[in-house]
Amino acid sequence: MNADGVFEGGGIKAIGFVGAVCKMEEAxxxxxxxxxxxxxxxxxxxxxxGYTGKxxxxxxxxxxxxxxxxxxxxKQISFIKNTFNLLIKYGFYSGDKIEIFLNNLFQKKGxxxxxxxxxxxxxxxxxxVSDITRKKAVIFPDDLKEYNIDxxxxxxxxxxxxxxxxxxxxQPVTLNYKDNLDYMVDGGIFSNFPVWLFDVDGIPRWPTIGxxxxxxxxxxxxxxxxxxxxKDLLDSVIYTSDETFITNKxxxxxxxxxxxxxxxxxFNISKExxxxxxxxxxxxxxxxxxxxxxxxxxxxxxxxx
Numbered sequence: 001m002n003a004d005g006v007f008e009g010g011g012i013k014a015i016g017f018v019g020a021v022c023k024m025e026e027a028x029x030x031x032x033x034x035x036x037x038x039x040x041x042x043x044x045x046x047x048x049x050g051y052t053g054k055x056x057x058x059x060x061x062x063x064x065x066x067x068x069x070x071x072x073x074x075k076q077i078s079f080i081k082n083t084f085n086l087l088i089k090y091g092f093y094s095g096d097k098i099e100i101f102l103n104n105l106f107q108k109k110g111x112x113x114x115x116x117x118x119x120x121x122x123x124x125x126x127x128x129v130s131d132i133t134r135k136k137a138v139i140f141p142d143d144l145k146e147y148n149i150d151x152x153x154x155x156x157x158x159x160x161x162x163x164x165x166x167x168x169x170x171q172p173v174t175l176n177y178k179d180n181l182d183y184m185v186d187g188g189i190f191s192n193f194p195v196w197l198f199d200v201d202g203i204p205r206w207p208t209i210g211x212x213x214x215x216x217x218x219x220x221x222x223x224x225x226x227x228x229x230x231k232d233l234l235d236s237v238i239y240t241s242d243e244t245f246i247t248n249k250x251x252x253x254x255x256x257x258x259x260x261x262x263x264x265x266x267f268n269i270s271k272e273x274x275x276x277x278x279x280x281x282x283x284x285x286x287x288x289x290x291x292x293x294x295x296x297x298x299x300x301x302x303x304x305x
Contacts, residue, residue, distance in 0.1 A: 009038030011264030019281025021053035037187035048125035115152035128187035137190035210254035249301035
């Protein structure tokens with residue numbers, strides 16, 4: 001069955017998406033359009049350029065996540081370096097290593113720019129980014145024209161790099177707009193789970209499936225220092241940003257994946273925990289498929305559209 005996929009943000013926890021995608025593909029689902037925020041944009045973009053869930057299963061365990069943050073955890077960076085990066089560059093880490101890593105993967109599929117995955121105005125991928133200068137969510141490649149940028153020539157990895165820029169943690173990316181610099185950060189600031197993105201009036205040709213991460217025990221905001229407090233505060237804001245607006249018609253088409261206590265920025269995640277997250281995604285998709293019926297969804301939620 002053809003389907004569109006929308007992936008929530010969630011940092012390292014997005015490993016669970018790979019398990020869910022694998023199960024969905026085993027069940028015969030073929031991805032037509034994909035969208036994602038933050039880490040969800042990473043998974044969506046890899047699928048959009050031609051990777052399968054099975055291929056991602058082979059790639060994900062071999063990733064050295066600590067290398068994306070210079071081999072250090074947040075607690076290991078010196079106070080001086082923290083202060084310099086935060087005050088001058090507005091973030092502790094550059095995020096460049098993630099962009100390079102993704103671009104290398106995209107090159108292996110021969111698709112590094114949006115023109116490689118678009119047919120006219122129809123693009124296989126949509127990446128959600130937050131423009132905090134203009135205080136709005138933007139969707140790339142669609143909204144690149146607002147910045148007088150040729151969307152066809154724009155780097156997919158660059159767009160994803162913008163979407164994963166958790167404020168203060170990763171440095172923002174700037175774009176020129178009307179002689180100003182607009183700062184682009186994590187898409188979850190304004191829209192972390194836009195499962196509605198591909199909706200149409202009337203009856204859709206195929207379903208949109210949402211992939212969402214669920215913290216069984218989110219814990220409390222830490223206050224032991226300003227860095228961990230800020231990080232947890234941002235997690236609270238970003239990863240609950242769309243909760244109030246999820247309707248029943250969205251819930252029934254969403255795969256909810258328990259995150260097994262893994263934290264958003266747990267870059268030192270063990271292989272064992274990574275496998276648990278993968279299995280959580282796989283099992284959650286299996287449970288979803290045992291109840292999902294597209295025709296029933298149409299009868300219940302779309303016939304009156």
